[in-house]
Amino acid sequence: MSTPVRRIAALLVLAAALALLVALSRAPWPRRSDHALLRLSWSGRPERIERCRELSDAELEELPAHMRLREECEGHSARYRVRVWVGDSLLSQDTVTGGGLRGDRAIYMLREYRVTPGRYTVGVEVARTDRVAEEPSEAEAEPESDDTASVPLDRARRERQEHLRERLERLPPSLRLDTTLRVARGDVVVVSYDPIRRRLVAMSGSEVGER
Numbered sequence: 292m293s294t295p296v297r298r299i300a301a302l303l304v305l306a307a308a309l310a311l312l313v314a315l316s317r318a319p320w321p322r323r324s325d326h327a328l329l330r331l332s333w334s335g336r337p338e339r340i341e342r343c344r345e346l347s348d349a350e351l352e353e354l355p356a357h358m359r360l361r362e363e364c365e366g367h368s369a370r371y372r373v374r375v376w377v378g379d380s381l382l383s384q385d386t387v388t389g390g391g392l393r394g395d396r397a398i399y400m401l402r403e404y405r406v407t408p409g410r411y412t413v414g415v416e417v418a419r420t421d422r423v424a425e426e427p428s429e430a431e432a433e434p435e436s437d438d439t440a441s442v443p444l445d446r447a448r449r450e451r452q453e454h455l456r457e458r459l460e461r462l463p464p465s466l467r468l469d470t471t472l473r474v475a476r477g478d479v480v481v482v483s484y485d486p487i488r489r490r491l492v493a494m495s496g497s498e499v500g501e502r
Contacts, residue, residue, distance in 0.1 A: 327474035329382075329404040329413065331375065333484035333491070334397045335462040337389040340421045341366035368394040369421045371462065376414035377406060386420065398462070410473040415482050415491055417466040459489075466491050 343364040368389045375382045382404050390396040462484075468491035472480055480495040 327478040331402040338369040419464040
């Protein structure tokens with residue numbers, strides 16, 4: 292199976308798992324409550340913060356043939372600040388990172404907040420706290436000659452494109468949801484992450500608007 296096909300399959304599996312997670316999280320409460328529930332239920336892989344440099348020809352010659360990559364990168368998985376508002380009240384602020392010893396596995400966020408029935412403006416923000424240097428665009432990084440279209444991409448450019456594809460599969464640097472909801476007794480409002488559209492979404496049986 293080719294690499295693009297594996298990526299598409301992985302995204303479809305992630306989307307299916309997310310749909311199942313949301314369906315389970317919206318299961319009815321065992322008893323009627325006087326309150327409604329705002330539930331954060333999402334997952335996503337953290338971005339990889341890297342510092343890369345281009346190896347010289349001499350450095351490449353010292354490496355085994357199967358390890359010769361023009362760019363050498365080192366780094367760590369990003370941390371994210373998660374904040375939740377209802378109206379003007381900040382309900383929580385957390386700093387999260389990925390699972391595993393290296394923090395490079397998916398972040399699983401599950402938080403619940405009890406709210407009284409009514410109409411609310413709900414805000415959820417997920418923002419990367421690690422700063423990275425601004426990367427030049429592909430056009431700036433590699434000027435193209437007149438016959439570029441007829442020349443195969445060199446290895447360095449292929450590596451950069453691979454890094455770009457990997458970044459697109461991870462959480463964006465910033466996510467923000469602002470939505471107005473009307474909730475009744477016993478309602479559950481679920482805020483989750485859509486990996487296909489790369490945005491936060493709110494699901495509720497009584498949603499009245501989003502901006």
